[in-house]
Amino acid sequence: MDTAPAFSFRVCATDGAARQGEITTAHGVIRTPAFMPVGTQAAIKGVQLAAVRAAGADIVLANTYHLMLRPGAERVARLGGLHRFMNWPNPIITDSGGFQVMSLAELRKLDANGVTFRSHVDGALIALTPERAIEVQNLLGSDIVMQLDECLKLPASRDEIARAMQLSIGWAERCKRAFEGAGAGRALYGIVQGGDDARLRVESARALVDIGFPGYAIGGLAVGEPQAVMLKMVEEVVPALPSDRPRYLMGVGTPEDLIESVARGIDMFDCVMPTRDGRHGRAFTRFGAINLRNARHAEDPRPLDGESPCAAARIHSRAYLHHLIRAEEMLGAMLLSEINLAYYQQLMAEMRAAIGTGRFAHFRAATREAWERGDIAPL
């Protein structure tokens, strides 16, 4: 890895608070604002990685929690790392495992040292400490590594939010030490916590900036709170973060969430929504979200979007997609997942172009207006 380029972030253009830039990693460049498709178990559900790349993704996310349980981080390392394992030569980001341990696993114990939980695969007791979270991500070989943090479910008391936030800051320091000496072109991000409390959010951000990271995430949002609360937290946190580091809003979101968060200075996103909603028959398009299960599509010969760069959105009729979803054919989930990932990437590319040419406010208004106008009228 000595010949890999150093990890770096460059802001190429700004337009209001929105930024257009480039993150350089050991495995290539990520154009920002970036949407990172979620490949939980080293695979994007329903879409081959060649199609994910063709849609315009520069980077995918994989979940440390799932991969440490199966096939195991040491096994992935023996097989040459996650890039080779999943056949994705481009950048990879991994989370720390913390969010899923706390939301999915049978939680055994949480203390200052970390969390102990039971594997859902084979029942083994597993300890996840800040040091182990970094070790696992180093074994996977991800380009962007996330600190271990404690994610609370909202609502929670201010005391509880403050306690978890402070714990996460302590873990951030330990993760930074554990990550020292990692190969060139890789970076560890700190994660701002603080629930829906603006003052705790800013306190968290400042503490992390004091520790110093090459990138900062905002975690613990998009967990059920209103969009306005999420955007308010983003507005509070962004000014407390250095302008020369990428900002990543974790687990977000709808196309509207993306455009509004970019408007507030966010550079990176990940979300299961395009694939998960696609499996359930929901398409994201220039005309807003469209539920293909709806009977109005049953005899509509028109494609979802005749001008989409995604072939699946151009060549298949709404009637066919409706049939596949109603019949629970795998192909329906596959096509809508691909169509949605392509629309998300198209939206990011359009935002980047708009910021680069100083037209972001216009693009944002026109795009929102098109979504609100809704789907093209039935035949």
Place this chain on the structure above:
Amino acid sequence: MDTAPAFSFRVCATDGAARQGEITTAHGVIRTPAFMPVGTQAAIKGVQLAAVRAAGADIVLANTYHLMLRPGAERVARLGGLHRFMNWPNPIITDSGGFQVMSLAELRKLDANGVTFRSHVDGALIALTPERAIEVQNLLGSDIVMQLDECLKLPASRDEIARAMQLSIGWAERCKRAFEGAGAGRALYGIVQGGDDARLRVESARALVDIGFPGYAIGGLAVGEPQAVMLKMVEEVVPALPSDRPRYLMGVGTPEDLIESVARGIDMFDCVMPTRDGRHGRAFTRFGAINLRNARHAEDPRPLDGESPCAAARIHSRAYLHHLIRAEEMLGAMLLSEINLAYYQQLMAEMRAAIGTGRFAHFRAATREAWERGDIAPL
């Protein structure tokens, strides 16, 4: 359809009983021996049709039973027919619906006029007569149309087999009348029945030849009987069929079934095995069938077949495929279905080439030997 070429079959080469040829239809040429992937509900499970085509398929099969229930044959016709509906501009074959009515549906009544059954989709009572089976297939617009027949489960008494066979001959005549005047480039096949009784099989074949069809299928096999019985029936029936008409062995089979049936003069096959077994982790390769669930693959970095024409078989490690199958990731089912369809098409292409150059006996022996030698040794 007036400008479509006439339906025709040409034997280009023979090698023993094996034949290599071409079927011309309204939607293009089918190279024989041909394997026809099964797209039950107007979709191949887990594989986009562009990949099915790229693997070498000239024709796909769709199931009349499923499509008449959902989305409905009249609806498909209003949408421009099945080719346009599923975005497959090449030849399509449909079965009559009879096999699935008798194996899947709640059967209400079977008499000389047809069968009445209850829809599993909405509970409606539906009548399937020979005339309606043809009407539905005409609405779908399939290039090759199958007569309605009665398929028995084996074992069955000789009397019962004889009765069903005679009923099917009567339905063959009615189907032929109902198909008169169908568009150019389309053909109706008769279906030889007779269970595992060689004399009834030959009687059925002769009766159908007297009626006269542009192609003949052998039905009611591959329903659980030993391979030797199936091949014996093929050996009995083939000499009773005209040499200038294609012969289609329905619902068959394993790669070994295909090579042994081609050796006995069969030209066409369909089977769900490559996709169904693929979904369950079984790969078909030059080295025989390989169960990717097996722990011996867990750390094997080698591809299934580094010389496969199918990228998925070349670029993904056995370890990754093993992981995807164990983790029940959709991508595992997708990749193995594609790999298996590609292997089936590769096998057909190799058989066609071997027959064309008079090397079929050698190819058959060498291929069987490679399968029997088994998978390449673990690392």
